[in-house]
Amino acid sequence: EDFQRFWDYQRPDFAGKFLDNWVTRALQTDLEPMKKVARMLRSHKPLILNWFKAKGRLSSGAVEGMNLKAKLTMRKAFGFKTLKCLQIALYHELGKLPEPEYLHRFC
Numbered sequence: 731e732d733f734q735r736f737w738d739y740q741r742p743d744f745a746g747k748f749l750d751n752w753v754t755r756a757l758q759t760d761l762e763p764m765k766k767v768a769r770m771l772r773s774h775k776p777l778i779l780n781w782f783k784a785k786g787r788l789s790s791g792a793v794e795g796m797n798l799k800a801k802l803t804m805r806k807a808f809g810f811k812t813l814k815c816l817q818i819a820l821y822h823e824l825g826k827l828p829e830p831e832y833l834h835r836f837c
Contacts, residue, residue: 742782749775799823 733752739745749771756768771778803823810816 739782740785742779745782746775746779749778796824 736745736748736752739748753768753772756764759765800820800823803819804816806819810819
């Protein structure tokens with residue numbers, strides 16, 4: 731719960747000091763899961779602080795949404811026999827290309 735304050739910082743240098751302090755305290759506990767998280771945060775510190783340098787304007791939400799659409803399309807295209815068919819399905823779904831007209835109507 732204490733780590734939630736990290737996202738309230740505006741400047742990357744202050745956020746970095748808070749992160750260092752939090753990691754030090756977490757590593758001094760007897761909780762191995764907390765130590766694992768603290769080591770992971772320490773190893774990714776420069777990448778995490780990039781969020782503050784961008785002032786929170788960048789989000790990976792759009793990329794995650796595209797990944798989800800691609801995964802769903804690949805799941806639907808499971809029966810396709812060639813990679814080319816899968817590529818075409820991805821282009822149509824992700825590029826919002828029009829569907830071809832069918833020769834007959836489905837009831």
